[in-house]
Amino acid sequence: MRPSPIPQLPPRERIIEAATALFMEQGITRVSVDAIAARAASTKMTVYRHFENKDALVLEWLGQLIESYADALDRMAAQYPDSPRQQLLGFVDFIVQDLERSGYRGCPFTNTLAEVAEDDHPVRAIIQQHKQQQFVRLTALCAAMHLNEPGHVAEELTLMMEGAQVVAQNRGIEHVGERLTAMVQRRLGS
Incomplete structure (x- = not known):
């Protein structure tokens, strides 16, 4: 129904x-x-x-979805202005909440990319731009934490979060959200 x-x-x-x-x-x-x-x-x-067409509606949907991810990072920045670590962990929690949603089908960005074959499709461009901007923000948070090689740490965090979304979709490991959170906490240190 x-x-x-x-x-x-x-x-x-x-x-x-x-x-x-x-x-x-x-x-x-x-x-x-x-x-x-x-x-x-x-x-x-x-x-x-x-x-104008279905593609325009897909772009609108993706734009709103991208905005929700940026808003999550903005909320964490406002809530924990002096703690980049808490901002990162808050963003991870945002990802985890989605993983645990009933009927989770995986990352909507990755799923959408899998459905769009053309390399020059506007959908690909908007998703790639979003992922690059998110990576820049994660790198800045890692730098603010004074982590060695903040870009490398941001890469690791990105791979962990993206990987967790795939594993949650294929149900290869139980309690993916808890495991992701623990892995990120270990990587960021105490």
């Missing part, structure tokens, strides 16, 4: 919410504009009135 749409939202927001739910559940290629319209309690014409 699919969840009922939230009709009190304006059509554009309903469409984005419907697309988000469907893309997270099924990926981008399996989801049709008709399915998005139905889930949003809207029409296909309304979807196209707000979004």
